[in-house]
Amino acid sequence: MRLHPFLPSVLLLFALLSACAAPPPPLASANVIDALSGPVDASFARAYEPMEFVFPQDHGPHDEFTTEWWYYTGNLTGEDGGEYGYQLTFFRSALAPGQPQRASDLAATQLYMAHFAVTSGPANEHRAFDRFSRGAGELAGATGEPLYAVWLEDWRAEQTGPDSYRLTAQIDGLEGLVALDLVLTESQPLLLHGDRGLSQKGPEAGNASYYYSLVQMQSQGAVTLDGATTTVTGLSWMDHEFGTSALSGDALGWDWFAATLDNGAVLMFAEVRSASGQPQDIFEGTLRYADGRQVAIRPADFTLTSTGRWTSPTTGIEYPAGWQVSFPAYAIDLTIEPLIPDQEMGLTFNYYEGATTIRGTMDGGVVSGRGYVELTGYGSSQGAFQR
Numbered sequence: 001m002r003l004h005p006f007l008p009s010v011l012l013l014f015a016l017l018s019a020c021a022a023p024p025p026p027l028a029s030a031n032v033i034d035a036l037s038g039p040v041d042a043s044f045a046r047a048y049e050p051m052e053f054v055f056p057q058d059h060g061p062h063d064e065f066t067t068e069w070w071y072y073t074g075n076l077t078g079e080d081g082g083e084y085g086y087q088l089t090f091f092r093s094a095l096a097p098g099q100p101q102r103a104s105d106l107a108a109t110q111l112y113m114a115h116f117a118v119t120s121g122p123a124n125e126h127r128a129f130d131r132f133s134r135g136a137g138e139l140a141g142a143t144g145e146p147l148y149a150v151w152l153e154d155w156r157a158e159q160t161g162p163d164s165y166r167l168t169a170q171i172d173g174l175e176g177l178v179a180l181d182l183v184l185t186e187s188q189p190l191l192l193h194g195d196r197g198l199s200q201k202g203p204e205a206g207n208a209s210y211y212y213s214l215v216q217m218q219s220q221g222a223v224t225l226d227g228a229t230t231t232v233t234g235l236s237w238m239d240h241e242f243g244t245s246a247l248s249g250d251a252l253g254w255d256w257f258a259a260t261l262d263n264g265a266v267l268m269f270a271e272v273r274s275a276s277g278q279p280q281d282i283f284e285g286t287l288r289y290a291d292g293r294q295v296a297i298r299p300a301d302f303t304l305t306s307t308g309r310w311t312s313p314t315t316g317i318e319y320p321a322g323w324q325v326s327f328p329a330y331a332i333d334l335t336i337e338p339l340i341p342d343q344e345m346g347l348t349f350n351y352y353e354g355a356t357t358i359r360g361t362m363d364g365g366v367v368s369g370r371g372y373v374e375l376t377g378y379g380s381s382q383g384a385f386q387r
Helices: 007-017 032-036
Strands: 067-078 083-094 110-120 125-134 140-143 149-152 155-161 164-173 176-185 198-200 208-225 228-243 251-261 266-274 285-288 294-297 303-306 309-311 318-320 323-327 332-338 344-346 350-362 365-375
Touching: 067 176, 067 208, 067 350, 067 365, 083 149, 083 155, 083 176, 083 228, 083 350, 083 365, 110 140, 110 149, 110 164, 110 176, 110 208, 110 350, 125 149, 125 164, 125 344, 164 208, 176 228, 208 251, 208 266, 228 251, 228 365, 251 323, 251 332, 251 350, 266 294, 332 365
Parallel strands: none
Antiparallel strands: 067 083, 067 228, 083 110, 110 125, 140 149, 149 155, 155 164, 164 176, 176 208, 198 208, 208 228, 251 266, 251 365, 266 285, 285 294, 303 323, 309 318, 323 332, 332 350, 344 350, 350 365
8 A cells, every 4th residue: 555645745745844944743634534635736647557667767856746654664573582674664755757957956846754763672662753855965865777766864675686785774862872773685586566566546547556575575684773783583574655646535534554474475465444344445555475476455355353452652553563464365364463452653744564473274274474563653543443
């Protein structure tokens, strides 16, 4: 899914305030409808039909579309045997298609925001940070050739070889240094969502995005939390999505899940919540088996039930915490739980992005795994929708 609800409005406000000043104040009332409703500028490209991806170029930016993001999340195991999670995400939002016509190095039509978070199971801690910049003067940007890279200041994801990447980020938090330094290596073919990478976001023509994932990337390096560094290994997941689209109807937000199972299967699915309490049939989930077979997941293919609740002591927002999900046609039943309860991204806007642990059954066999969950649109006027 990954159609981030607040990106256009937050970055537009940031641009109006100043591309070099401090980030904008928290948007307590921001929600999906505010950010993604209304007319779409006709000067931007739209996603009407599947495209032929060419790499590494298509890992890079697509400035003709309004929004784009590179979402890295990972589940890691430390040398201490503890479980860790991380998020490093880069968002691009366009004020106008393409690059600026003015010669100034600071002229920009593209604005960037980045989110960085580390979760420690052993310490029961989660730290999250954000940054903003104009896409000019080497402050922030993305390239697709000769090699792929995306960055905002010294937070960076860059290609180091045909199938390898390095992620680096660090910041001095209130409790000490928080940092990430990982090498990721592709181990599986990329995962095209929807119709060969064309992911519908509504029934309207062109209300779609291009969406693919790199999954089961072997990951090794180090994470630092509150000044303590731990050597880690594990698996990472990267979502890359770009388009000019909006949520349809009375959608309020979604619960998005990625799961990597120990039998080699990977699974992405989401449930879109609405003000009316009815499901929104506007996404394509994906199940890929260990042998490479891939099937599309529709909302009617599964039932999702939350098994607990957690209320943020910082924002007062209540989120679901723990889920049972069943895919009867594929003989899959899973229990998904947060690695730790508090993985709220209490940044310029609030949402939840956190590492999960997974157990259950698939095709009659016992499975376990790890993954990530994203919860958006909570804290406004909606309740938690359950099908």
